[in-house]
Amino acid sequence: MKTKEPVDWLLFERHAKQKGYTAVCGVDEAGRGPLAGPVCAAAVILPEGLIIDGVNDSKKLSEKKREELFDVIIDQALACSVAFGTVEEIEKNNILNTTMKTMKRAVEGLKLKADYAMIDGNRLPDLNIPCEYIVKGDARSMSIAAASILAKVSRDRLMHEYAKQYPMYEFEKHKGYGTRLHVEKILEYGPCEIHRMSFLKKIYAKYEQDE
Numbered sequence: 001m002k003t004k005e006p007v008d009w010l011l012f013e014r015h016a017k018q019k020g021y022t023a024v025c026g027v028d029e030a031g032r033g034p035l036a037g038p039v040c041a042a043a044v045i046l047p048e049g050l051i052i053d054g055v056n057d058s059k060k061l062s063e064k065k066r067e068e069l070f071d072v073i074i075d076q077a078l079a080c081s082v083a084f085g086t087v088e089e090i091e092k093n094n095i096l097n098t099t100m101k102t103m104k105r106a107v108e109g110l111k112l113k114a115d116y117a118m119i120d121g122n123r124l125p126d127l128n129i130p131c132e133y134i135v136k137g138d139a140r141s142m143s144i145a146a147a148s149i150l151a152k153v154s155r156d157r158l159m160h161e162y163a164k165q166y167p168m169y170e171f172e173k174h175k176g177y178g179t180r181l182h183v184e185k186i187l188e189y190g191p192c193e194i195h196r197m198s199f200l201k202k203i204y205a206k207y208e209q210d211e
Contacts, residue, residue: 009051009142012118012134019115022129023078026143027103027195028120029096030151032095034176035186036169036195037159039085039099042150043074043106045078045114046143055140058152070153073146080146081109082154087194094198100125106147112139120144165194166205177201 016024029041046052052073075082083105087096094100103125107117116130120137137144157177163171168189174182176194179181181205191200 002123007140009031009055009145010049012132012141013046013048013143016116016118019116023112023114024034024116024118024143025079025107025110026118026137026141026145026147027107027125028058028138028144028148028151029099029103030148030155031176032099033178034196035178035182035199036087036171036176036192037155038087038194039090039095039102040082040155040158041085041099041102041146042080042082042107042154043103043110043114043117043149044073044080044143044146045077045110045112046146047078048072050076051142052146055149057136057141057145058148061149066149066153066156067147071123073150077146079110079112079114081106081111081152082150083109084155084158087196090196091198092102095196096123118144120148156166162194166194171180 011210014025023045024044025043026030029039029044031039054069079120083102085102104127107114107127117127119131122132122135124133124134134141138148159171159175169185
């Protein structure tokens with residue numbers, strides 16, 4: 001049985017530094033798929049050579065661990081920035097375009113201006129600095145993994161606030177994703193202001209078909 005090669009968490013950061021870039025940021029998003037709430041993006045510039053113990057793709061970490069690492073990342077990063085794309089933007093411009101614009105906002109919100117960006121995924125936002133996309137970057141780059149944690153925690157915290165405003169949907173349990181519980185609540189109470197109506201069409205179509 002093959003043993004899994006350890007991840008070189010600074011490989012892409014080193015490549016960027018070798019090209020002469022000095023302020024390299026990792027960028028990731030959270031919340032493209034949910035039925036409710038905004039999409040969130042984060043950008044992080046870490047000190048050269050820094051590996052933060054425990055940092056990984058946010059989806060592989062428990063909520064408690066993400067919360068712990070959030071403060072560590074904020075404390076140790078040279079610069080970090082979080083941005084949101086609203087439900088209204090998602091409905092008007094679609095989720096892909098809104099995600100790209102939100103990533104751009106996160107990069108532009110950095111107090112230390114980045115001169116190179118590494119983007120998780122397979123598409124690039126319209127940035128005014130050189131950039132590259134890295135498929136599964138949140139499991140391959142320390143900077144992107146750190147950004148994934150900031151984006152996920154920031155969005156989850158906002159969904160907890162929405163849970164107080166709209167308690168009937170129990171957003172604190174599913175964060176707006178299309179879980180069975182969430183769908184049941186939508187069908188029972190109807191959508192609220194933070195639901196993405198374009199995302200609910202298939203659910204209503206299926207419900208009407210099953211009736």
